[in-house]
Amino acid sequence: MALLSILTPVLAVLLCLVIGFMLLKPRDTGSKTTTAVKSNFRPWVDQDLQDNTEIRAREEDDGDWVDSNEEEEALPHIPYSPVRYSDETMLERSKTFYALMNQRRSVRFISPEPVPREVIDNVIHTAGTGPSGAHTEPWTFVVVSDTEIKHQIRLIVEEEEEMNYRQRMGEKWVNDLSRLRTNWIKEYLDVAPYLVLIFKQTYGILPNGKKKTHYYNEISVSISCGILLAALQNAGLVTVTSTPLNCGPQLRLLLKRPANEKLLMLLPVGYPASDATVPDLKRKPLDEIMVHV
Amino acid sequence: MALLSILTPVLAVLLCLVIGFMLLKPRDTGSKTTTAVKSNFRPWVDQDLQDNTEIRAREEDDGDWVDSNEEEEALPHIPYSPVRYSDETMLERSKTFYALMNQRRSVRFISPEPVPREVIDNVIHTAGTGPSGAHTEPWTFVVVSDTEIKHQIRLIVEEEEEMNYRQRMGEKWVNDLSRLRTNWIKEYLDVAPYLVLIFKQTYGILPNGKKKTHYYNEISVSISCGILLAALQNAGLVTVTSTPLNCGPQLRLLLKRPANEKLLMLLPVGYPASDATVPDLKRKPLDEIMVHV
Numbered sequence: 001m002a003l004l005s006i007l008t009p010v011l012a013v014l015l016c017l018v019i020g021f022m023l024l025k026p027r028d029t030g031s032k033t034t035t036a037v038k039s040n041f042r043p044w045v046d047q048d049l050q051d052n053t054e055i056r057a058r059e060e061d062d063g064d065w066v067d068s069n070e071e072e073e074a075l076p077h078i079p080y081s082p083v084r085y086s087d088e089t090m091l092e093r094s095k096t097f098y099a100l101m102n103q104r105r106s107v108r109f110i111s112p113e114p115v116p117r118e119v120i121d122n123v124i125h126t127a128g129t130g131p132s133g134a135h136t137e138p139w140t141f142v143v144v145s146d147t148e149i150k151h152q153i154r155l156i157v158e159e160e161e162e163m164n165y166r167q168r169m170g171e172k173w174v175n176d177l178s179r180l181r182t183n184w185i186k187e188y189l190d191v192a193p194y195l196v197l198i199f200k201q202t203y204g205i206l207p208n209g210k211k212k213t214h215y216y217n218e219i220s221v222s223i224s225c226g227i228l229l230a231a232l233q234n235a236g237l238v239t240v241t242s243t244p245l246n247c248g249p250q251l252r253l254l255l256k257r258p259a260n261e262k263l264l265m266l267l268p269v270g271y272p273a274s275d276a277t278v279p280d281l282k283r284k285p286l287d288e289i290m291v292h293v
Numbered sequence: 294m295a296l297l298s299i300l301t302p303v304l305a306v307l308l309c310l311v312i313g314f315m316l317l318k319p320r321d322t323g324s325k326t327t328t329a330v331k332s333n334f335r336p337w338v339d340q341d342l343q344d345n346t347e348i349r350a351r352e353e354d355d356g357d358w359v360d361s362n363e364e365e366e367a368l369p370h371i372p373y374s375p376v377r378y379s380d381e382t383m384l385e386r387s388k389t390f391y392a393l394m395n396q397r398r399s400v401r402f403i404s405p406e407p408v409p410r411e412v413i414d415n416v417i418h419t420a421g422t423g424p425s426g427a428h429t430e431p432w433t434f435v436v437v438s439d440t441e442i443k444h445q446i447r448l449i450v451e452e453e454e455e456m457n458y459r460q461r462m463g464e465k466w467v468n469d470l471s472r473l474r475t476n477w478i479k480e481y482l483d484v485a486p487y488l489v490l491i492f493k494q495t496y497g498i499l500p501n502g503k504k505k506t507h508y509y510n511e512i513s514v515s516i517s518c519g520i521l522l523a524a525l526q527n528a529g530l531v532t533v534t535s536t537p538l539n540c541g542p543q544l545r546l547l548l549k550r551p552a553n554e555k556l557l558m559l560l561p562v563g564y565p566a567s568d569a570t571v572p573d574l575k576r577k578p579l580d581e582i583m584v585h586v
Contacts, residue, residue: 075572141583278373293442
């Protein structure tokens with residue numbers, strides 16, 4: 001008791017400090033918690049109201065993709081008069097192009113037959129004609145034909161994919177999928193004559209060494225990828241649009257890409273294998289994807 | 294002192310409780326803080342290492358876009374053997390397609406001349422052939438030809454754009470841009486025969502009413518938009534890829550789109566105006582966008 005009596009002032013002081021600390025701590029914690037909640041918990045409605053475009057508003061210099069940036073606006077404007085077709089020709093061309101594109105399917109059974117390198121150059125060059133926010137052209141297409149590198153890519157992707165499958169799918173589903181030859185085994189990564197790894201440049205480096213934000217870089221590169229798919233289909237080549245999970249950083253390092261580049265997609269490219277198959281599925285009819293006002 | 298002596302046991306107990314509480318609290322706080330930091334503070338390098346694909350990993354059922362979802366995996370596979378061209382033909386086709394796509398430019402001076410509705414249907418139908426995560430086809434193309442609705446869209450977009458310009462650009466820059474006819478005035482929104490508003494479906498509704506996540510919906514819709522741009526160019530029509538800032542929710546309500554749809558892009562479509570001009574800029578050469586390994 002005596003000891004306690006002596007200690008009392010000490011205890012009292014300690015208690016005051018502790019309580020004071022407690023009183024401050026929660027606010028602190030509170031704010032952090034809210035931020036955490038705000039940024040992690042994304043109810044659908046909020047997500048809709050808090051439109052991405054709003055978040056970008058403060059960053060973006062213009063909603064239009066002017067195919068030019070601030071300095072380039074100083075560029076003179078030149079007349080633009082592309083070929084003009086008659087109504088009949090337009091109709092015919094648009095029908096034919098639809099028919100061609102509608103034959104495209106994601107194909108995973110790719111033939112090892114070689115494909116002329118010049119054709120690959122042309123389709124990549126075509127992808128590079130896409131529009132981009134402020135004409136930043138924030139894309140890098142890494143075309144891999146080296147057998148050893150292709151194999152290393154396969155090892156990286158399969159290791160991650162196996163984890164994805166095993167962790168998130170039950171034995172049964174995994175077996176079902178493997179019977180359908182849809183599993184973490186990506187034979188095509190070794191087999192396809194070319195692997196096209198599409199990197200988005202999340203920012204640019206200015207001459208003065210400063211970083212330049214590439215607005216809408218993911219959307220820009222994805223649009224460019226759509227044009228690439230059209231070019232491949234037009235050339236009679238097949239691919240499957242894949243977004244390897246967790247592999248971005250490893251593949252970036254393997255391919256020696258700079259820190260401002262992030263892997264967006266990986267497309268194996270080649271002719272379809274003679275025994276290639278695709279799931280027998282349909283696309284939505286026009287009236288389910290188009291609304292006329 | 295006596296009073297304190299009496300209170301001592303109480304104080305001691307209180308102190309123990311408080312300290313115990315303190316010992317638990319931090320862990321709790323800690324985790325929350327880390328989450329908050331992870332998700333809000335995004336230095337370039339971290340952003341690269343903490344690849345988006347990793348964030349998606351837990352959600353995504355397969356890195357590959359199998360053009361089919363879990364149920365559809367039950368679909369039988371069918372043989373796939375598209376047309377195959379000779380090397381010469383492939384080369385020729387890839388060259389011609391590049392030349393055609395390379396003529397595409399973002400055009401803001403659009404002619405009011407009518408465009409056959411069927412051509413628009415065909416290009417939208419073509420856009421609908423794009424691949425999508427788990428074949429969700431998460432896109433809605435709203436084609437607006439109604440003069441009054443087009444004008445209301447213009448009012449909404451210009452109001453927001455004017456704020457964007459005035460808030461973020463100095464008088465001088467605004468004047469410079471307006472001399473170049475690049476400002477918040479979007480005449481083409483009234484003039485173009487068609488406005489195509491592309492919405493991404495951020496989630497789907499299952500028959501049982503439950504929400505179904507549409508993985509990679511923004512990338513999928515952007516790829517589809519790339520195919521749309523190719524189809525428009527192929528038909529001899531022009532557009533400018535725009536991402537109206539802050540207008541998403543207002544335009545969604547104006548067009549009576551459901552809450553799961555978010556505006557991704559707005560494309561005015563038509564023939565170029567006879568006096569159409571474009572900034573005289575160049576595209577990166579092939580060796581700046583392609584790396585061969």
